[in-house]
Amino acid sequence: MIKTNLATRPFYNERAVRVWLFGALLLVLAATAFNVSRVLRYSRSDTQLARQASGDEARAADLRQQANRLRATVDPKQIESKSTEARVANELIDRRTFSWTELFNRLETTLPDEVRIVSVRPRTDRSHATIIGITVVARGVDDVNTFNNNLEQTGVFTRVRSLQERYNERGEFEAQIEGNYLPGPAAARGGGAAQP
Numbered sequence: 001m002i003k004t005n006l007a008t009r010p011f012y013n014e015r016a017v018r019v020w021l022f023g024a025l026l027l028v029l030a031a032t033a034f035n036v037s038r039v040l041r042y043s044r045s046d047t048q049l050a051r052q053a054s055g056d057e058a059r060a061a062d063l064r065q066q067a068n069r070l071r072a073t074v075d076p077k078q079i080e081s082k083s084t085e086a087r088v089a090n091e092l093i094d095r096r097t098f099s100w101t102e103l104f105n106r107l108e109t110t111l112p113d114e115v116r117i118v119s120v121r122p123r124t125d126r127s128h129a130t131i132i133g134i135t136v137v138a139r140g141v142d143d144v145n146t147f148n149n150n151l152e153q154t155g156v157f158t159r160v161r162s163l164q165e166r167y168n169e170r171g172e173f174e175a176q177i178e179g180n181y182l183p184g185p186a187a188a189r190g191g192g193a194a195q196p
Helices: 014-073 076-096 100-110 141-153 185-190
Strands: 116-124 130-138 157-167 173-181
Touching (some): 130 141, 141 157
Antiparallel strands (some): 157 173
């Protein structure tokens, strides 16, 4: 083979090609190193997340088992019993907050001269409303009606009605009255009724 150069100045491009190939090799090595580092980083992260997920699944399974055990130990009769006890406690608290002084002051301001109170019985219904039962003795029906109207006018008593009326052995008119009692703020709004 003949190695003659026909150029006036011989120029071989071997060095430029080598530099270009070396630069391309460096670029490929840098890209490969970057890709390898990313693959290693993501595989570590994936391993860590897989380990965490399996731990979370195991914990969730354990919590489900605990919840099932707790549900098995709950006795519906015991829950009903505690509910009844709580209801009774609430009723006792309601009774404790009941002010006899306020009630008797209200009754005193509304009581006509011809009417006498024989007994007073407060009770609470299912909605925790206070209902007052009052037994009175009067000269006649008109005096009891006046007392009922006076109670209604206070704004503290509502739905006042006579349940039972009769003349007793002494010839006095005896009536059992019942009405809802709203003490406290309602008492401040209503004020006392004037006696007839």
